[in-house]
Amino acid sequence: MEANKEDFKYKKRAFLSAQIDLSKFNKNDFEKATEEEKKQQDVMGESRTFFQDGMRRLRKNPLAMMSIFILLAIVVIIIVAPMICPYSYDTIIRVDGKRDRGVVNLGMMQYSDMEIEYMERTGEKLFPHIFGTDSLGRDYFIRCIYGTRVSLSVGVVAAIMVLIIGVIYGSISGYFGGKADMIMMRIVDVIYSLPDMLLIILLAVVLNENLGPLIQGTVFESLGSNMIAMFIVFALLYWVGMARLIRGQILQIKKAEFVLAARTIGTPNGRILRKHIIPNCLSVIIITTALQVPSAIFTESYLSFLGLGVSAPMTSLGSLANAARDSMQSYPHRLIIPAVIIVLIVLALNLLGDGLRDAFDSKLN
Amino acid sequence: MENEKVKTKAQSGNLLEVEHLKEYYPVSVGMKKVPLKAVEDVSFTIKPGETLGLVGESGCGKTTVGRTILQLYKPTAGRIVFDGDVLFDSEKKIKVDMLPYRKRMQMVFQDPYSSLDPRMTVEDIIGEPLDVHKLYANKKERREKILSLMELVGLNAEHAMRYAHEFSGGQRQRIGIARALAVRPQFIVCDEAVSALDVSIQAQVINMFEEIQEKLGVAYLFIAHDLLVVHHISDRIAVMYLGRMMETADADELNENPIHPYTLSLLSAVPIPDPETARRSKRIVLEGDVPSPLKMPAGCPFRTRCKYATEQCAKEMPELKDRGNGHLVACWNK
Numbered sequence: 001m002e003a004n005k006e007d008f009k010y011k012k013r014a015f016l017s018a019q020i021d022l023s024k025f026n027k028n029d030f031e032k033a034t035e036e037e038k039k040q041q042d043v044m045g046e047s048r049t050f051f052q053d054g055m056r057r058l059r060k061n062p063l064a065m066m067s068i069f070i071l072l073a074i075v076v077i078i079i080v081a082p083m084i085c086p087y088s089y090d091t092i093i094r095v096d097g098k099r100d101r102g103v104v105n106l107g108m109m110q111y112s113d114m115e116i117e118y119m120e121r122t123g124e125k126l127f128p129h130i131f132g133t134d135s136l137g138r139d140y141f142i143r144c145i146y147g148t149r150v151s152l153s154v155g156v157v158a159a160i161m162v163l164i165i166g167v168i169y170g171s172i173s174g175y176f177g178g179k180a181d182m183i184m185m186r187i188v189d190v191i192y193s194l195p196d197m198l199l200i201i202l203l204a205v206v207l208n209e210n211l212g213p214l215i216q217g218t219v220f221e222s223l224g225s226n227m228i229a230m231f232i233v234f235a236l237l238y239w240v241g242m243a244r245l246i247r248g249q250i251l252q253i254k255k256a257e258f259v260l261a262a263r264t265i266g267t268p269n270g271r272i273l274r275k276h277i278i279p280n281c282l283s284v285i286i287i288t289t290a291l292q293v294p295s296a297i298f299t300e301s302y303l304s305f306l307g308l309g310v311s312a313p314m315t316s317l318g319s320l321a322n323a324a325r326d327s328m329q330s331y332p333h334r335l336i337i338p339a340v341i342i343v344l345i346v347l348a349l350n351l352l353g354d355g356l357r358d359a360f361d362s363k364l365n
Numbered sequence: 366m367e368n369e370k371v372k373t374k375a376q377s378g379n380l381l382e383v384e385h386l387k388e389y390y391p392v393s394v395g396m397k398k399v400p401l402k403a404v405e406d407v408s409f410t411i412k413p414g415e416t417l418g419l420v421g422e423s424g425c426g427k428t429t430v431g432r433t434i435l436q437l438y439k440p441t442a443g444r445i446v447f448d449g450d451v452l453f454d455s456e457k458k459i460k461v462d463m464l465p466y467r468k469r470m471q472m473v474f475q476d477p478y479s480s481l482d483p484r485m486t487v488e489d490i491i492g493e494p495l496d497v498h499k500l501y502a503n504k505k506e507r508r509e510k511i512l513s514l515m516e517l518v519g520l521n522a523e524h525a526m527r528y529a530h531e532f533s534g535g536q537r538q539r540i541g542i543a544r545a546l547a548v549r550p551q552f553i554v555c556d557e558a559v560s561a562l563d564v565s566i567q568a569q570v571i572n573m574f575e576e577i578q579e580k581l582g583v584a585y586l587f588i589a590h591d592l593l594v595v596h597h598i599s600d601r602i603a604v605m606y607l608g609r610m611m612e613t614a615d616a617d618e619l620n621e622n623p624i625h626p627y628t629l630s631l632l633s634a635v636p637i638p639d640p641e642t643a644r645r646s647k648r649i650v651l652e653g654d655v656p657s658p659l660k661m662p663a664g665c666p667f668r669t670r671c672k673y674a675t676e677q678c679a680k681e682m683p684e685l686k687d688r689g690n691g692h693l694v695a696c697w698n699k
Contacts, residue, residue, distance in 0.1 A: 257480035266467030
């Protein structure tokens with residue numbers, strides 16, 4: 001082979017073969033690939049992290065993407081709208097500095113007689129009452145915006161509290177196991193069996209008396225002690241589901257060989273938890289947190305509906321719906337609007353949670 | 366990687382001495398707690414730079430022996446001496462802090478898929494032992510060490526930023542080996558390190574183990590159930606059955622001149638690549654199943670399946686006795 005390298009002839013192409021006819025060429029028509037060219041042939045798939053992988057799958061899920069879009073739209077509206085809208089959630093509308101008795105109970109996009117007269121007189125355009133006004137003459141649109149603000153932030157704050165407490169408690173219980181796990185899980189069982197609504201109502205009543213003077217002058221004042229009670233109850237009660245879930249995950253992961261390998265190396269417990277176990281539970285943590293938000297919003301809504309929510313004049317979607325109950329037949333839109341917003345938020349968050357589970361749960365793909 | 370070999374300071378010349386090692390797990394049967402005797406009275410020694418093969422069927426306690434030596438499980442009883450230092454002694458109640466020894470004894474795991482953290486890059490996996498034992502002065506030195514380890518096990522430097530799931534089984538096992546080598550250990554437990562790989566890759570990885578041994582002078586405890594593989598890599602072989610040591614000998618001696626009936630049956634089960642020879646050779650098929658380690662037969666655990674079993678076997682467990690040339694056998698009749 002080496003000897004007759006020069007006069008080497010390629011075989012003639014077989015009949016009907018789809019290959020290039022090499023007999024038309026000889027050895028000199030080809031040249032050897034350089035090292036650099038060879039390197040280019042090493043096709044390497046781009047290295048993707050766990051998150052990039054999950055986000056790629058999430059982007060292919062139209063329902064989840066729509067949910068993200070709706071949630072983003074709601075967040076943008078509740079941030080921007082109060083800057084544009086000249087009305088405030090807690091003041092009664094005045095026309096030209098004068099009290100307007102006709103501004104109450106307006107329908108959507110309606111103006112009161114005094115406002116029409118004012119606009120005709122001055123030629124100035126007043127900002128429309130998009131959702132009308134309530135029975136006290138406050139702009140309903142801006143009240144809905146503030147209600148959404150409160151409801152969403154309650155949901156997010158509660159979810160974060162549940163996340164922090166649940167993850168810490170669950171990972172300690174699951175990782176150390178044995179007696180510690182036994183005791184910690186029995187505590188969880190006890191908390192699980194407490195009726196949460198009853199506890200919230202009791203706490204709200206007790207805290208209302210004790211917290212009232214404490215929170216005066218702070219950010220919490222406008223939210224009211226009922227809200228604080230709700231947060232405390234969330235922190236006290238709702239983490240148990242998360243803690244159980246995390247514990248189960250950790251029990252599973254800590255038996256994996258890579259954890260044993262880390263122990264062989266001499267990795268301290270804290271580092272094993274931080275670097276190996278928690279990152280491997282991350283998908284479950286993300287999903288559960290996303291699903292925790294709507295549940296908190298729901299709880300807040302029906303507590304407000306029962307009159308245990310934020311204190312007036314601050315409002316939330318639940319208390320808006322509650323206030324609209326009395327005039328349900330005459331002004332149904334006042335009940336429908338906050339109800340629709342709650343449905344939109346909760347549905348979007350649930351669908352997003354489902355989408356996140358599909359995208360990030362490694363067992364499904 | 367510098368080519369200097371690891372040195373031992375032990376007087377006896379043994380790197381590792383395991384004496385009368387026992388490992389029982391508490392298992393609840395109904396309301397009672399019964400000990401599951403995973404390892405019952407195992408003793409052996411390993412010299413520096415030597416490979417001891419440990420064979421036996423599934424569930425006979427091979428893996429437990431390996432993990433107990435590294436104190437991943439607390440031994441129930443026995444004595445473990447590493448390089449002249451007593452790591453564990455149940456009689457004198459000695460139990461040392463293992464952290465400094467984690468640098469000197471390492472382990473390669475069976476399953477290359479579950480033994481690498483799926484959320485970590487290769488660089489972080491190999492770098493973890495360096496991080497834990499603070500074996501570098503700065504980021505640059507860490508990276509250099511990692512790259513030289515990757516080169517040692519035959520991985521490309523470009524692979525450093527990739528995740529474990531992007532590799533094939535053989536490459537993953539190389540990552541696991543690089544992780545074990547990162548601390549420059551004197552002793553590595555290879556727990557079925559090649560069992561999960563297919564035959565051609567097995568050969569590559571085994572050859573790599575041998576090259577590394579030549580370069581760095583590490584000693585291996587090579588756990589496997591494939592006698593051919595073990596014979597290829599080991600200097601000496603120990604055969605285990607139901608948590609007990611049955612026979613220990615030099616690899617060639619055990620292969621050519623097996624004495625214990627269990628070893629005989631194991632060897633007869635090794636597939637022979639030549640069909641002519643295979644047809645002529647007789648397979649010794651063992652009757653019955655392995656007894657439950659919860660209800661260990663009295664005396665020799667193998668007697669329930671042994672055709673040479675006598676009354677004496679039921680009474681007493683035979684000691685490992687030297688039959689010449691360091692060939693130790695625990696049997697009354699052979």
